[in-house]
Amino acid sequence: MITFENVDVVYPNGFKGLDNINLNITKGEFVAIIGLSGAGKSTLIRAVNGLVPYTGGTLTVGETVVDPRNKSKLRKLRARVGMIFQQFNNVGRISVLNNVLIGRSAFTSTWRSLIGWYGAEDKEVAFQSLERVGIVDKAYNRASALSGGQQQRVAIARVLAQDPEVILADEPVASLDPPTARKVLGDLRRIQQDLGITCIVNMHHLDLARDYADRIIGMRAGKVVFDGPTGEAIDAVIEDVYQRSLTAEDIATVNVPVSLEDIPAEAEAEAVAAGEPDGNS
Amino acid sequence: MTAVAERPSAASAVKRPEPPKPPLANYLGLVVIAMAAFAFFWWTREDTSVLFLPLGFITLWAPQWPLIGFLTMLAVLALCWFTRTSPMAAFGALSVVVFSYWAGSNIYFIDRIIDVPSRLTGGNTRDQLIGYFNPDWSYLLFSNVAGTSRPIWGEWLITLCMAVVATIIGCFIGLLLAMLASPVSSFNKATSQTVKAVNSVVRSIPDVGWALLFAAFIGGTAYGLGALAAVLALIMFNIGIVAKLLGESIDAVNPGPLEAADATGANLLQRDRVAVLPAVMPSFVSYSLYVFELNIRASAALGVVGVAGIGGELSRQIGRMSQGYENVGAILWALVLVVLLVDLLSMWIRRKLL
Incomplete structure (x- = not known):
């Protein structure tokens, strides 16, 4: 479905974002990309829809070769490849429904977009997307009035409105609290399986990647240093990706306390004490 | 105040830093700039506008405004030095003095504004003001x-x-x-x-x-x-x-x-x-x-x-x-x-x- 052949990305300032990447992602796969900040995770994802133009090699999505220079071909490609962001990137001042309708832009004529008059089918698609993420009741609320988890669901609905073959997600749950992160990621996983969408997700949290992904790709300094099914991504392999030993935070289990009462008093005190030496981490 | 005093002093291994002293060389550079500005204003001064300072044994005479302008510049620099202002900010303050002096002297701003009170007491300025405050x-x-x-x-x-x-x-x-x-x-x-x-x-x-x-x-x-x-x-x-x-x-x-x-x-x-x-x-x-x-x-x-x-x-x-x-x-x-x-x-x- 998505093929990287010797793909390089060199930024205008000379920094090498991706270094000779070779990958083959098959249809319907849920791939998690892990790695430290600056390892090239975002660059890899953004190369797929041309938000970051790749400078060498060949990148193919389906039958189409991604051509960062050809704007109209790129728009056609982007219509098939949806993207979700860490900061949701909804337009805060307009309604949830209008945010989802932004996903229909590629299928709407420019003049219709300009006067904000979307067709009945577009609205139907938008409502179906909202139903799929379970926030159809918020359709006419302002997007900025929603909670973080709901906003990310709006973003997922916007992407679903494109009827995409591929969903790229750049740190989709990094701005959410752990229980919400699991819910949103679970929704994404379910929808992806229902519709057979290929999904590439960047993640900071190893535990989330292990729980939801079919396949894990580890990156370091613009290179793929691990690529295999989730079962093979044992701690030793991940330590090689991160170049450090795993901490308790990396492999936190599902037992995340949901409310304050669940946290025992001593544990809280310990956490405060433990947090002091490196309070900024 | 007491709340601050009663707090147990936290590990005082690291000394609190003093505000850094600005480098003297930069300030000397600023004084040179002030002197250059003064020289320019002296060069372009009007010969007729001079100030006599009779000090008894000697009569000091200097162009009226350039000297005052120069003293103002030095005063500003001294103030900046004692308040440990960074050289860049001091340069900014100096520029304000230099430019306001230069621009003001070109349009005789001080000379003209001194005239205003005498205009208020005579002529039609007074009638105008009376008219404006008694609208019809x-x-x-x-x-x-x-x-x-x-x-x-x-x-x-x-x-x-x-x-x-x-x-x-x-x-x-x-x-x-x-x-x-x-x-x-x-x-x-x-x-x-x-x-x-x-x-x-x-x-x-x-x-x-x-x-x-x-x-x-x-x-x-x-x-x-x-x-x-x-x-x-x-x-x-x-x-x-x-x-x-x-x-x-x-x-x-x-x-x-x-x-x-x-x-x-x-x-x-x-x-x-x-x-x-x-x-x-x-x-x-x-x-x-x-x-x-x-x-x-x-x-x-x-x-x-x-x-x-x-x-x-x-x-x-x-x-x-x-x-x-x-x-x-x-x-x-x-x-x-x-x-x-x-x-x-x-x-x-x-x-x-x-």
């Missing part, structure tokens, strides 16, 4: 424009209508130009730079300049065409302001939603419509209301070049010299009132909308 309200409410049957208050209505028309057309064109001018929403760098250049030309001609130009193009001053010239002038004035301010708002817009719109395959116009416009809408409404206020005020100034509205009447009354002071006063006070009302109205609208 009956003129404003019941008189007609000289030589016609049109009431004065009708001129206010015309001014208001000119402002409304100019605001609506000018702000709309300004919005389009702002979209083209900002590199965020424009087609390419070249378009953006060109529109910005055109826009600075539009802005460099003042509103009165535009009014003179349009009055000359179209001809006719009093009614009909006079109002048209004023409206066209205000439109150009508004385009300049809105395109500049809104263009900068667009520059500062959060890039996230734009990227999201790009990622869905939207084209540029769709992206501007769905992501940029909603983000800058509050700024646009706010600037439009501000521009409406400016238009009310500006149309009074435009009257000086002979276009319609209350401004035209104001310039006619000022032209009557000693007979018109009470009338001018009435118009000016009413202008203050109208601008205040418009301000309150726009504040109310802004609160309701945002």
Whole structure:
């Protein structure tokens, strides 16, 4: 479905974002990309829809070769490849429904977009997307009035409105609290399986990647240093990706306390004490 | 105070740093700059304007202002030194002194302003002030424009209508130009730079300049065409302001939603419509209301070049010299009132909308 052949990305300032990447992602796969900040995770994802133009090699999505220079071909490609962001990137001042309708832009004529008059089918698609993420009741609320988890669901609905073959997600749950992160990621996983969408997700949290992904790709300094099914991504392999030993935070289990009462008093005190030496981490 | 004192001192292994002393060399450099400025002012001083300092055994005479200017510069530098201001900030303070001295001395600002009290006690300045503070309200409410049957208050209505028309057309064109001018929403760098250049030309001609130009193009001053010239002038004035301010708002817009719109395959116009416009809408409404206020005020100034509205009447009354002071006063006070009302109205609208 998505093929990287010797793909390089060199930024205008000379920094090498991706270094000779070779990958083959098959249809319907849920791939998690892990790695430290600056390892090239975002660059890899953004190369797929041309938000970051790749400078060498060949990148193919389906039958189409991604051509960062050809704007109209790129728009056609982007219509098939949806993207979700860490900061949701909804337009805060307009309604949830209008945010989802932004996903229909590629299928709407420019003049219709300009006067904000979307067709009945577009609205139907938008409502179906909202139903799929379970926030159809918020359709006419302002997007900025929603909670973080709901906003990310709006973003997922916007992407679903494109009827995409591929969903790229750049740190989709990094701005959410752990229980919400699991819910949103679970929704994404379910929808992806229902519709057979290929999904590439960047993640900071190893535990989330292990729980939801079919396949894990580890990156370091613009290179793929691990690529295999989730079962093979044992701690030793991940330590090689991160170049450090795993901490308790990396492999936190599902037992995340949901409310304050669940946290025992001593544990809280310990956490405060433990947090002091490196309070900024 | 006690709360601070009673706190147990935390591990005091690391000493608290003192504010750093600015480097002396930089300050000496600033003194050299001050001396250079002094030398320049001494060189270009007027020979007639000198200050004698008779000290008994010796008569020190120096050009009046350069020396005082130099002492001011040194005093500012000394103050900066003792307050441990950074050399860059001290340079800024020095520049303010040098430039205000230079600019002020070129237009004899101090010499002229000293004259003002003597003008207030004699001549017609006094009569004018008396006239302005005793406005003739009956003129404003019941008189007609000289030589016609049109009431004065009708001129206010015309001014208001000119402002409304100019605001609506000018702000709309300004919005389009702002979209083209900002590199965020424009087609390419070249378009953006060109529109910005055109826009600075539009802005460099003042509103009165535009009014003179349009009055000359179209001809006719009093009614009909006079109002048209004023409206066209205000439109150009508004385009300049809105395109500049809104263009900068667009520059500062959060890039996230734009990227999201790009990622869905939207084209540029769709992206501007769905992501940029909603983000800058509050700024646009706010600037439009501000521009409406400016238009009310500006149309009074435009009257000086002979276009319609209350401004035209104001310039006619000022032209009557000693007979018109009470009338001018009435118009000016009413202008203050109208601008205040418009301000309150726009504040109310802004609160309701945002």
